Amino acid sequence: MNETRRGLICTTAAALLALAAPALYADEAVKVDSRLMDYQRVSGVSGSVNSIGSDTLNNLMTFWAEGFRTHYPSVRIQIEGKGSSTAPPALISGTAQLGPMSRPMKGTEIDAFEKKFGYKPTAIGVALDALAVYVNKDNPVQSLNLKQVDAIFSSTQSCGSENLTTWGEAGLTGAWAARPMSLFGRNSASGTYGYFKEHALCKGDYKPTVKEQPGSAAVVEGVTNDLAGVGYSGIGYKTAGVRAVPLSAIGSTKVYEATPAHVYAGTYPLSRYLYVYVNKAPGKPLDPLVMEFLKYVLSADGQEVVIKDGYVPLAKEIVDVELNKLE
Amino acid sequence: MRRWAWCLAVGVAGLLCVSGAAAAQSEVDILLDTLVDKGILTHVEAGLIRREISETSSARNAQVAKDVVPAWSRNWKWKGDIRLRNEYRDRSASTNVNRQRVRFRVGFDAKVADTLKATGQIATGSTSDPVSTNDSFDDSFNKKPFNLDLAYLTYTPEIMGIDETKMTGGIMPNPHVTHSPLVWDGDLNFDGVAAKITKEFGDSAVFAMAQLSSLDTDIHESSQMWSMQVGASGKLLAGSDEDILDHLKLEGAVSWINYGDVRAGGGENGAIGAAGGLKGNLLASVHDWNLINPTGAISTKVNGIPVKLYADWVHNTASTEYDNGYLFGAKVGKAKKPWDLKEGWEAGYFFERIDPNATFGAFTDSDFGGGGTNHKGHVYYVTLATLKNSTLTLKYLDTQQVTGSKSHFDTLQADWVTKF
Numbered sequence A: 001m002n003e004t005r006r007g008l009i010c011t012t013a014a015a016l017l018a019l020a021a022p023a024l025y026a027d028e029a030v031k032v033d034s035r036l037m038d039y040q041r042v043s044g045v046s047g048s049v050n051s052i053g054s055d056t057l058n059n060l061m062t063f064w065a066e067g068f069r070t071h072y073p074s075v076r077i078q079i080e081g082k083g084s085s086t087a088p089p090a091l092i093s094g095t096a097q098l099g100p101m102s103r104p105m106k107g108t109e110i111d112a113f114e115k116k117f118g119y120k121p122t123a124i125g126v127a128l129d130a131l132a133v134y135v136n137k138d139n140p141v142q143s144l145n146l147k148q149v150d151a152i153f154s155s156t157q158s159c160g161s162e163n164l165t166t167w168g169e170a171g172l173t174g175a176w177a178a179r180p181m182s183l184f185g186r187n188s189a190s191g192t193y194g195y196f197k198e199h200a201l202c203k204g205d206y207k208p209t210v211k212e213q214p215g216s217a218a219v220v221e222g223v224t225n226d227l228a229g230v231g232y233s234g235i236g237y238k239t240a241g242v243r244a245v246p247l248s249a250i251g252s253t254k255v256y257e258a259t260p261a262h263v264y265a266g267t268y269p270l271s272r273y274l275y276v277y278v279n280k281a282p283g284k285p286l287d288p289l290v291m292e293f294l295k296y297v298l299s300a301d302g303q304e305v306v307i308k309d310g311y312v313p314l315a316k317e318i319v320d321v322e323l324n325k326l327e
Numbered sequence B: 001m002r003r004w005a006w007c008l009a010v011g012v013a014g015l016l017c018v019s020g021a022a023a024a025q026s027e028v029d030i031l032l033d034t035l036v037d038k039g040i041l042t043h044v045e046a047g048l049i050r051r052e053i054s055e056t057s058s059a060r061n062a063q064v065a066k067d068v069v070p071a072w073s074r075n076w077k078w079k080g081d082i083r084l085r086n087e088y089r090d091r092s093a094s095t096n097v098n099r100q101r102v103r104f105r106v107g108f109d110a111k112v113a114d115t116l117k118a119t120g121q122i123a124t125g126s127t128s129d130p131v132s133t134n135d136s137f138d139d140s141f142n143k144k145p146f147n148l149d150l151a152y153l154t155y156t157p158e159i160m161g162i163d164e165t166k167m168t169g170g171i172m173p174n175p176h177v178t179h180s181p182l183v184w185d186g187d188l189n190f191d192g193v194a195a196k197i198t199k200e201f202g203d204s205a206v207f208a209m210a211q212l213s214s215l216d217t218d219i220h221e222s223s224q225m226w227s228m229q230v231g232a233s234g235k236l237l238a239g240s241d242e243d244i245l246d247h248l249k250l251e252g253a254v255s256w257i258n259y260g261d262v263r264a265g266g267g268e269n270g271a272i273g274a275a276g277g278l279k280g281n282l283l284a285s286v287h288d289w290n291l292i293n294p295t296g297a298i299s300t301k302v303n304g305i306p307v308k309l310y311a312d313w314v315h316n317t318a319s320t321e322y323d324n325g326y327l328f329g330a331k332v333g334k335a336k337k338p339w340d341l342k343e344g345w346e347a348g349y350f351f352e353r354i355d356p357n358a359t360f361g362a363f364t365d366s367d368f369g370g371g372g373t374n375h376k377g378h379v380y381y382v383t384l385a386t387l388k389n390s391t392l393t394l395k396y397l398d399t400q401q402v403t404g405s406k407s408h409f410d411t412l413q414a415d416w417v418t419k420f
Helices: A003-018 A058-071 A084-093 A107-117 A146-153 A191-199 A216-224 A260-265 A288-297 A300-308 A316-326 B002-016 B022-037 B043-068 B270-274
Strands: A048-052 A076-080 A099-101 A122-136 A182-186 A211-213 A229-234 A242-244 A271-278 B076-091 B097-113 B116-124 B146-155 B164-173 B189-201 B204-217 B222-234 B249-260 B290-302 B305-316 B324-333 B345-354 B375-387 B390-401 B408-419
Touching: A048 A084, A048 A099, A048 A288, A058 A076, A058 A288, A058 A300, A084 A099, A084 A107, A084 A271, A107 B043, A122 A191, A122 A216, A122 A260, A122 A288, A122 A300, A122 A316, A146 A182, A182 A191, A182 A216, A191 A229, A211 A216, A216 A229, A216 A242, A260 B043, A271 A288, A288 A300, A288 A316, A316 B043, B022 B043, B097 B146, B189 B222, B375 B408
Parallel strands: A048 A076, A182 A211, A182 A229
Antiparallel strands: A099 A271, A122 A229, A122 A242, A122 A271, B076 B097, B076 B408, B097 B116, B116 B146, B146 B164, B164 B189, B189 B204, B204 B222, B222 B249, B249 B290, B290 B305, B305 B324, B324 B345, B345 B375, B375 B390, B390 B408
């Protein structure tokens, strides 16, 4: 399509938009969509199921399993979370019926699955994850571009940035200008560490000066207690002692705050879906145990677990899309 | 009212994405952001549209990649490396030598079918030396020869109850699990067939391997070497809160290696001659090589740094004396990231004693004592990751003969290796 035709279409769209009445959509705190229903127990659900996949979803899967078993005490759910890469082979070999993954399946993984079964695997979005870059509540920095985030945290600056070590180099003045940044992050076993490395550091390496913390809450605590602190952690771990810095993507000047609204819209640069992959043949029903487990995950009860583990729950529109995939 | 806005947004966004260019994506973002700001779409609806566009775009790009890139090239992987070496040899029984050497290897892996792979590799070296791929800079810039170093097929059928079955035939890498060059030099490849099965039990695995290699054949006789190896490995404390225990891995294996029709008494036969001579073995007391070779290692991570202790022992049951060899060593670190304090270096040490008849001299470490058996001594090395895919290694081998003249043979090597 040439530029002229594209410009005409956008102009037409804008004109039509001018006729529409605006509605108010206020940012909301992280809470379960009130339109979601609690899970309703059904009969005929029994047996055992295996879950093999993401370490990021390990806690979620464990909490979901515990909650699910309050409805079905005789059901057994075995969970193994050694990494998203372990999910596709487990689903293909049949050793797992649930494949939690913190990323979409790669093309090669989908091909391998399709080669075995003749159809593609089904990805059920179960939660949203967003990483916030936190600074101390008294830090006046307005926003950061992901290139600056790379410059702050990375030793290799693979996003094409230049090293930033003081808050003055990030644009602050006065007493902040000479203040060196104090970096907080996660240890290398953490899925958060890996996701931040890939998406914020362009697969580069962390600076050796990043203080590795054992958990997401510890990162926030570290930044709270250090005026010059900056760290990354889940959006759900925000406290009054820190600010989540609005971020813009590389090459963009549009800044987005770390709010559920921007996570739902897909505009916040460090947000992603968390998935559970299943083997569902087209036109055939899922195993009842797997079906009901996923229905529990997508219910109000299941999404409460998402908030407790520091992630963003799904809105009803998203749940409806995911439930449709199960039919 | 919002349904028509949804359809319009998806349609316009879809049209804008026909070109597939990055510029089209930013225009989609502008359109969707405007629709959200105007209240036509909610944030959730805009996010679902972005997700639908992303999934459609990914699927289209994957199909385009498949259509554009030939299937045969998607199934081929090329690999190789270059090693530049400076080596100083301090020998009490001969003149000292300082020489510069090069090793160049290039090859491919080709996935012929789901369960069949073909591998080929050519390398520098000599056709009369099975344990070296080096060429020296000592012949007035004459061109260096290339040899067929690897040429084998690997068949991996799925067998119920077995996690991995591998059958290999041709000129193949060493099929034995080994932790040191006590019995097998690192450059030694095997001409023959091998089969290995592996069964996994959670974080543990057991395996069994058998191989048969032809050493020398003529119309009068055929010399061969066959072996069997069984072993196990496991992370018995995986999941422990302590990192050292969580990463603790034990590995053990034992081999029986049988050389057939390789007779040493009464002079060298074809097999020994073709392999470059006895290389330390004593004719008077060795008539055959029937080796038992246990090997083991313990590895873990300390503060994220790999640490490994290993040991090897070999005993030649067909010899009447000087029939043992052993090695024990340790290594720390893994040189992966250039100039990284934690992941940019590796250091190691081992002590080895290889008695004259402990193993077939032509196939053991070619650097230790100049190659062959009848040596004992210490080896120290340090490796630094210098550039991406490149390392620099300094290695010092301090050896002397076990029996006989007890002459010294010290070697200092500086190696630059680049892989591609």
